[in-house]
Amino acid sequence: MNFIKDLDGGFSVIENLKVSGAREGKYGVTIIVSPNSTASAVFTSNKVVAAPVKYTKNVLKKGIISAVFVNSGNANCFTGQQGIKDCETLVNLVSKDLKIPSDEIAISSTGVIGREMPIDIISKVAYESLSKLGNGPENSLAAARAIMTTDTFPKECAVEVTLTSGEKVRIAGITKGSGMIAPNMGTMLSFIVTDALIPSDDINKALKKSADISFNMIVVDGDESTNDTCLMMANGASGVEVVRDGELDSNFQEALNYLCIDLAKKMARDGEGATKFIEANVYGAKSLEDARLASKSIISSSLFKSAVFGGDPNWGRIVSAIGYSGCDLNPDIVTIAIADDEDEVDLVKDGEILAFEDTPYLKRAEKIMQSKNVIVNIDMHLGEGQATAWGCDLTYDYVKINAEYTT
Known part of the structure; x- marks a missing residue:
């Protein structure tokens, strides 16, 4: 622009x-x-x-x-x-x-x-x-x-x-x-x-x-x-x-x-105690509202946020968060990718799992998860809806900060 x-x-x-x-x-x-x-x-x-x-x-x-x-x-x-x-x-x-x-x-x-x-x-x-x-x-x-x-x-x-x-x-x-x-x-x-x-x-x-x-x-x-x-x-x-x-x-x-x-x-x-920034991009959703639901659900998931903190490319937590978000989803055609500023790797492609244990896909994903900027790209293959949401990882320091915040 x-x-x-x-x-x-x-x-x-x-x-x-x-x-x-x-x-x-x-x-x-x-x-x-x-x-x-x-x-x-x-x-x-x-x-x-x-x-x-x-x-x-x-x-x-x-x-x-x-x-x-x-x-x-x-x-x-x-x-x-x-x-x-x-x-x-x-x-x-x-x-x-x-x-x-x-x-x-x-x-x-x-x-x-x-x-x-x-x-x-x-x-x-x-x-x-x-x-x-x-x-x-x-x-x-x-x-x-x-x-x-x-x-x-x-x-x-x-x-x-x-x-x-x-x-x-x-x-x-x-x-x-x-x-x-x-x-x-x-x-x-x-x-x-x-x-x-x-x-x-x-x-x-x-x-x-x-x-x-x-x-x-x-x-x-x-x-x-x-x-x-x-x-x-x-x-x-x-x-x-x-x-x-x-x-x-x-x-x-x-x-x-x-x-x-x-x-x-x-x-x-600048999330409390945050060490990593998360961006979730959802494409191909059935509607704009579905794309927003899915992207916000991913970055709201305490399990996924914890996985990001630990550097674990646990894509199961991503698909689970999409599944309970309330959006339309067909798991058999969804694509899930993890990226940072330098690399992007598919974990699931058109419903097919690629990132099994000891595969090059998983190794690349593990490296990406060490980055300060973790990007999740989802293609639902259902329509034209797309949205982006932002968040951060969930850390020990988050608990410490809020445990000590005065009441």
Whole structure:
């Protein structure tokens, strides 16, 4: 896609945008300021919904966001009416400091569930973050760092896209997430800003399309969070409209897809305790939905994820995961292959087993399974449906990290 250009600097590539991040111990606060931006978001499908998700859903009814407050270290979930009051307190803090209407400020949180917000500490860190607002690459990196919990590295991405009209706009985003990542967006916070002009309804449509093939296609541990938020703002700083005659520019949608997939893969790669990255590609499924079911089932399988950690090309766990995924499957015609960045080998070809013990196929597969990037390619030979999902291996360290995560 030569109409998409990767950019360095994260949020710093967007005009009329200031961001910041600050931390004190396990508590962090990120502030994003993008005045009078049209906005929309997708949220968790968990039936237990955190206070900031409820609050921000209400704010978004207006369709305009000028600032976002994000804290890490406390999820502000299962905290009752006090949780909503704490959202109001923090939003009012930002509103007063930046002179922005409180009904144009979104809020998001990540951290431990079931504990009241340590409002004094969070407020202190918030003021520090507000004092550091800027538009440099260091500000973007600080913003990405401040929302981290068990993440091991900050995650940001920025692109410039040449539209079908020849005009150029930019999109940038940050995200956090390394545990409790499951289909339908799991413990992930993602914030995206573009300098394009887009109505909020069109942002919503575009973001949902991108989320379906990115954030909704990653699995780390199968647990789904109460706080998932992917919020996108368009501040129009470029002056370029990307919706013409009611249609979103196709190049813009592709660029948004590209950015969201990049951020999603970074989350999957940073799964708690992960040592290997897994990509599952399903082709020839009876439908798109079947392809998604099969690919997500493979990377959700604890048995297969454990096999990847151990370097074992146990394809039986792959076919088993496909079998219980709910998709249509004919085992007599399926092809299963394992690959890395340098080699690919068929384990099962058109239903025929190739990787018996002591065969060259199995030996090559065993070597591939030692790689840091393990790719599973499945051809169902049933139709045109295809999908890709991403995940990571399941390790001793995953158990250790979550055994020690405070309750």
